[in-house]
Amino acid sequence: MKFPQANNDQNGATAENYLVVALMPYTPRLRALAIGVVVVIVLLSAIVAPFAGMQIGRIDSFLPVVQTVLSAADLFTATLLFVQFSVYPHRALLAVASGYVLSGSFAFLQTLSFPGSYAPDGLFGDVYNTPAWLAVLWFGTFPLSVLAYVLLKDRGKLSRGSTTASIGITLTCAVGIIATFSWFVTNKSDLLPNFFLASIAQPTSVGYHANAALALLTSFVLLVLYLRRRTILDLWLMVTLLAWIPGFLSVFLAGGRFTLGWYSTRGFALIASCLLLSVLLTEMILLYSRLASALTMQRRERSNRLVSIDAATAAIAHEIRSPLASITLNSRVAREQVLERPPNLLDMDVILKDIEDASLRAEAVIASVRGMFKDAADQSTTINVEDVAKRVLRLVQHELRTNEISVVTEFRDDKSAVHADLAQLQQVMLNLVMNAIEATKDTPPDRRRLNIGTRLEGSSSVVLFVQDTGAGVRPEDQERIFEAFFTTKRSGMGLGLAICRTIVERHHGKLVLASSSAQGSAFEVTLPLVSLAKAR
Numbered sequence: 001m002k003f004p005q006a007n008n009d010q011n012g013a014t015a016e017n018y019l020v021v022a023l024m025p026y027t028p029r030l031r032a033l034a035i036g037v038v039v040v041i042v043l044l045s046a047i048v049a050p051f052a053g054m055q056i057g058r059i060d061s062f063l064p065v066v067q068t069v070l071s072a073a074d075l076f077t078a079t080l081l082f083v084q085f086s087v088y089p090h091r092a093l094l095a096v097a098s099g100y101v102l103s104g105s106f107a108f109l110q111t112l113s114f115p116g117s118y119a120p121d122g123l124f125g126d127v128y129n130t131p132a133w134l135a136v137l138w139f140g141t142f143p144l145s146v147l148a149y150v151l152l153k154d155r156g157k158l159s160r161g162s163t164t165a166s167i168g169i170t171l172t173c174a175v176g177i178i179a180t181f182s183w184f185v186t187n188k189s190d191l192l193p194n195f196f197l198a199s200i201a202q203p204t205s206v207g208y209h210a211n212a213a214l215a216l217l218t219s220f221v222l223l224v225l226y227l228r229r230r231t232i233l234d235l236w237l238m239v240t241l242l243a244w245i246p247g248f249l250s251v252f253l254a255g256g257r258f259t260l261g262w263y264s265t266r267g268f269a270l271i272a273s274c275l276l277l278s279v280l281l282t283e284m285i286l287l288y289s290r291l292a293s294a295l296t297m298q299r300r301e302r303s304n305r306l307v308s309i310d311a312a313t314a315a316i317a318h319e320i321r322s323p324l325a326s327i328t329l330n331s332r333v334a335r336e337q338v339l340e341r342p343p344n345l346l347d348m349d350v351i352l353k354d355i356e357d358a359s360l361r362a363e364a365v366i367a368s369v370r371g372m373f374k375d376a377a378d379q380s381t382t383i384n385v386e387d388v389a390k391r392v393l394r395l396v397q398h399e400l401r402t403n404e405i406s407v408v409t410e411f412r413d414d415k416s417a418v419h420a421d422l423a424q425l426q427q428v429m430l431n432l433v434m435n436a437i438e439a440t441k442d443t444p445p446d447r448r449r450l451n452i453g454t455r456l457e458g459s460s461s462v463v464l465f466v467q468d469t470g471a472g473v474r475p476e477d478q479e480r481i482f483e484a485f486f487t488t489k490r491s492g493m494g495l496g497l498a499i500c501r502t503i504v505e506r507h508h509g510k511l512v513l514a515s516s517s518a519q520g521s522a523f524e525v526t527l528p529l530v531s532l533a534k535a536r
Contacts, residue, residue, distance in 0.1 A: 067107050075101065436466055449469045461528055
């Protein structure tokens, strides 16, 4: 299944982005929280640094516990990122998710091979170098994956195939990398430089060089990410990378394994692994809460409108039954009078006058009931047309994904204010978008596109346009599509566009079919602008 593709608007945000926690812009609250976490990490580093070389002794249970939890956190974070990818299939998300898969897997394999963790000499590999090289892979693959994410995230590259297949291919590649490098450092470690020779506690100079290289790589990726930061994911990946750097520095101060500095390195790594996971879980819970509240309000609003429609229908049926009965009876009598020879023209005149009066009475009933519900429903206020359009796109996101329709937004972000009823204007836009979705069902999936945006018409009006790539409206039907009870759909009452035009005209605007051809149709809603001074 393909998911909707959206071009960035001027601020780089799209309707889909606001449902993907990882791609949401970070808020001042999150930035302040991130700064607070960084301050805590720096303070902990400053406290540990003077005692980094102090020998603690070998604690065999420490590594299995800490690094197993760390690996589980990384893999859980990767799972959440894959879920985010299924909502908004940006390839950059695959890159960072694969980084967490590689990091968590190499960390766990390093635990299995480390002497004393699960076996006196480790479960596999040589005692001296296999664990060290797995640690290098652990701390090296993650920043490289983050670097790939940074290079991909601003290019707007979305996966065009099935998201399930994309995730499967990514996991297959990750497992292949893990298996290949793990086999090599396990079975061919004699071809690699030695980290340890006579003792597992005292490293050679190779270990210090490798550690310096990892520190430089992590710092470089951190700098590149800092220069391109924008989203929640950017912010907390920076904090994660920063949390790793004290661990690298501790190695130089520690002088070997089983010192306070060596143990603190694993502690900082655990903190780094849990950071993004905690933020993603928290923000997803908050987002779910907001979406649940919005859905509840939407259902309540829809229920209230259905009640109003039922009430209006019942009122019309009750009030109009009498004039209709009079028209029916008078018509029957008039037919009998026509058959008389000679016809009684005076009686015919009276009968026709009664029919006319009954018709006018029925029209008055409809007008009065309509006016009653119109007055009750209208709650006009100053609103932003683009905000309403973005809200509609969020409401129909599931339908867009299900029908494999890509979305292109062309919003101006200039706060185009109009005076309108929010619920009614949203209903108009929702109807136009749903019609566009319906129109593209017979279009090949790779050509299904919805273009929605705004433009100014002079200095007094704003135009909202909704354009699809469906089959278009037949020329003979284009003049009738706004008529009540006329429809080109296989099912439907033909009231949607008629009601939409009535709502727009009630707001002193106009709704037109701007163009229609075999390549698609474009509908335009024109509404008068409200001056900024008046809006305030």
